[in-house]
Amino acid sequence: MGAMNLFTEMRGLVIDSLNQMVAAGDLPADLDFAAVAVEPPRDAAHGDMATNAAMVLAKPAGKKPRDIAQTLAAHLQSDARIDSVDVAGPGFLNLRLSASLWQGVVANVLAQGTGFGRSTMGAGQRVNVEYVSANPTGPLHVGHTRGAVFGDALASLLDFAGFEVTREYYINDGGAQVDVLARSVYLRYLEAHGRSVEFADGTYPGDYLVPVGQALKEKVGEAYLDQPEEVWLVEIRDFSTDAMMALIRADLKALGVEMDRFFSEKSLYGTGLIEAAIETLRDKGLIYRGVLEPPKGKTPEDWEPREQTLFKSTEHGDDVDRPIQKSDGAWTYFAPDIAYHYDKVERGYDLLIDIFGADHGGYVKRMKAAVSALSGGRVPLDIKLTQLVKLWKNGEPFKMSKRAGNFVTLRDVVDQVGPGVTRFHMLTRKNDAPLDFDFDKVLEQSKENPVFYVQYAHARVQSVLRKAADAGIATDDATLKAADLSLLAHEAEQAVMRKLAEWPRLVEIAARGNEPHRIAFYLYDLASDFHALWNRGNDDASLRFLQEGDVATSQAKIALARAVAVVISAGLGILGVTPAEEMR
RNA sequence: GCACCCAUAGCUCAGCUGGAUAGAGUGUCGCCCUCCGAAGGCGAAGGUCGUAGGUUCGAAUCCUACUGGGUGCGCCA
Numbered sequence: 187m188g189a190m191n192l193f194t195e196m197r198g199l200v201i202d203s204l205n206q207m208v209a210a211g212d213l214p215a216d217l218d219f220a221a222v223a224v225e226p227p228r229d230a231a232h233g234d235m236a237t238n239a240a241m242v243l244a245k246p247a248g249k250k251p252r253d254i255a256q257t258l259a260a261h262l263q264s265d266a267r268i269d270s271v272d273v274a275g276p277g278f279l280n281l282r283l284s285a286s287l288w289q290g291v292v293a294n295v296l297a298q299g300t301g302f303g304r305s306t307m308g309a310g311q312r313v314n315v316e317y318v319s320a321n322p323t324g325p326l327h328v329g330h331t332r333g334a335v336f337g338d339a340l341a342s343l344l345d346f347a348g349f350e351v352t353r354e355y356y357i358n359d360g361g362a363q364v365d366v367l368a369r370s371v372y373l374r375y376l377e378a379h380g381r382s383v384e385f386a387d388g389t390y391p392g393d394y395l396v397p398v399g400q401a402l403k404e405k406v407g408e409a410y411l412d413q414p415e416e417v418w419l420v421e422i423r424d425f426s427t428d429a430m431m432a433l434i435r436a437d438l439k440a441l442g443v444e445m446d447r448f449f450s451e452k453s454l455y456g457t458g459l460i461e462a463a464i465e466t467l468r469d470k471g472l473i474y475r476g477v478l479e480p481p482k483g484k485t486p487e488d489w490e491p492r493e494q495t496l497f498k499s500t501e502h503g504d505d506v507d508r509p510i511q512k513s514d515g516a517w518t519y520f521a522p523d524i525a526y527h528y529d530k531v532e533r534g535y536d537l538l539i540d541i542f543g544a545d546h547g548g549y550v551k552r553m554k555a556a557v558s559a560l561s562g563g564r565v566p567l568d569i570k571l572t573q574l575v576k577l578w579k580n581g582e583p584f585k586m587s588k589r590a591g592n593f594v595t596l597r598d599v600v601d602q603v604g605p606g607v608t609r610f611h612m613l614t615r616k617n618d619a620p621l622d623f624d625f626d627k628v629l630e631q632s633k634e635n636p637v638f639y640v641q642y643a644h645a646r647v648q649s650v651l652r653k654a655a656d657a658g659i660a661t662d663d664a665t666l667k668a669a670d671l672s673l674l675a676h677e678a679e680q681a682v683m684r685k686l687a688e689w690p691r692l693v694e695i696a697a698r699g700n701e702p703h704r705i706a707f708y709l710y711d712l713a714s715d716f717h718a719l720w721n722r723g724n725d726d727a728s729l730r731f732l733q734e735g736d737v738a739t740s741q742a743k744i745a746l747a748r749a750v751a752v753v754i755s756a757g758l759g760i761l762g763v764t765p766a767e768e769m770r
Numbered sequence: 771g772c773a774c775c776c777a778u779a780g781c782u783c784a785g786c787u788g789g790a791u792a793g794a795g796u797g798u799c800g801c802c803c804u805c806c807g808a809a810g811g812c813g814a815a816g817g818u819c820g821u822a823g824g825u826u827c828g829a830a831u832c833c834u835a836c837u838g839g840g841u842g843c844g845c846c847a
Binding site for chain 1: 771772773774775776782783784785786787788789790791792793794795796803805807808809810811812827828840841842843844845846847
C-alpha cells in the first residue's frame, strides 16, 4: 500500500539516493540531511513535487548546487515511481510522478476511510488543551465561542495527529466575582418572593439569573429573607456557580463541545496545593518579599509602594516579577493559576496549551515563566490568543442580546445559524486575526461562503452516489477501491488527486503550528478543485462521474468523488462540523 | 514609558516553521451560460508584501530601527 504521505515517501526516496551518492563518493560522509525538503511546487507547471536537496547541501558538501542536482536527478530517474526529473532555477529538482502513484492515493483513501491522513507525529505524547475557562457568572458570549471552537478543533487536530489529548476547562470559582454572582442571585431570590429590588453597579443584572433566583426560592423557601450576608453567601455562591456551570455546559453542548475535565479553582484552596506549588518555586529560589516599581507612563492614581510576596518570573523570560500574594496576605489570582498549571505538569503531560482571549495577552509571559520554572523547562506551554469577533446583521454592527443585556451570547449565534456554520466560520481566520461574523453572509449559498462551498462539494458527491445506486452501479468502498483507477487520466482529475495527496502533509503542518484554521482553508481548496472538475463536466460529458453504459469508467470516477467526500468528512470532523448529505 | 499581536491586490484575507513569476474570494472590465451537472463558467487588468537597513545562494517569512493600528501593564479574575 505504501506510505500514507506521498511527500514523506518521496523524501525517503531522495534521502536514499543521497546516501547512495555518499557511498559512491559523490558526496562527503556525515552530511546532515535534515534541511532536505520535498514539497508541492508553487506552480503546478513545475511538476508534481520539488526538492531543495541540491541547494541546501551545496555549501556543506563544498560542491555546486547544479552538479549535485544532476547526479541526484540520475539516481531519482531510475526509480519506477518517477516519470521525469529536471533541474530548474538555482538547483531545484522538479519531480513528475507516475500517474499510478496519484491513482494509488485514491485507493488509499478508500481503504483507510476518514483515517486517511492520521499521523503518528504525536505518538506517545500527551497534551492538555485548556480552553473556554470562562468565569462561572453567566452564559458564554461570542468571544468565548471563538475560543471554544478554536480550542476544540485544535484538540481534535492534535488527536488526529497522534497525540493523546485532554480537553480541559478551568473554573474560576474562587475569586471575588463569584461573590458578586451570589449577591446578584440573592436579589433575584428576593424578587421571586415579590420584593422590589435594584441592581447596583457591581452586580450582574442579566435576565439569566431570574430562573436561578426562582430555583433558590423553591429550594430554601423563605429561609434567607431578611438575613445578613454571612448567613447565605457561601451557600448561595455554591448554588449559583453550580447553576452557571450547568448553563455553560449546556451552551458548550449546543456548540458540540465536550470537555474531558472541569478543574475547579476552589478545589485548590484549603488543600495545600497552592502552598505546595509555591514551595516548589521557593526551593528554586524564585520567591521573595519585595516592592514593585510602578509602571512607567501609567502610574495608578492611588499608587503606594507595598511589600508583597513576588515570583521571580524575570528569571524565566518575563518583564517584571509578579505578585502572588496581596498586601493583606491573601493569594492573588496568579497563585491558584500557578498551582493549577503545576497540577497539569505533575499529571505528566508532555505539552500544555492554553487558549486565552486577546485581552489576556499580558498574562502570557508570566504563565510561561511559571510552567518553565515548575517543570524545570521540561514541559513547553504554548498559549494561543483568540482575537475579537465582530458581529454584523443586516449590514450593520450587531450587539443586542435578549438574555444577557449587554453582550451577544453563544446561544444567540448557534440558535440562529447552527453549530456547524458557527464552528466552520470561526475557523476561517487565523486565531490572532480579528474576525467578522455576519449573520446573513454565513448562511449565503455562494462560492464566497466557504462553509457552503465545502458542504456543497460533499453534497454533490452524495448526489452522485445516490444516482449511481439508482442506475444499479455498486459504489461500496471495497468495490470502488478495486476499480480501474488508471482510467483517471485527465488533468482536471489529476489535480483533484494531487490535492487529496496533500491532506496528510497538511495535517502535520497544521498540528505542528497548532493552527486548525489551515484545515478549513485546505477544505475550501479541495472543494474548489472538485467543483472545477464538476464544472468541466458541463462542457465535456466524458468528465461526468456517471458514464452511461460504462460501469468500469463510472466506478473509477465515482471512486475519486468518494475519496473527496471522505477527506472532506475527515476534515470537517476535525472542525466538529457534520457533512451535508444535500443542500436543501 | 514598556511588553505582546498585527500591517500582503480597491475591499476581506491565505501564504506550508527561508525557496522559483507572491495566491484565493470579492469588486472592476471582457466573453459565455440561463442547462436542476442547480445555488454560475472562462479570461484580463490589479502588488516597491507599511518604511529603511541587515543576515543568506535565495526574505512576505529571520534580525535591528522606525511609521501606523490593536491589546495589556501591583493588592480584578
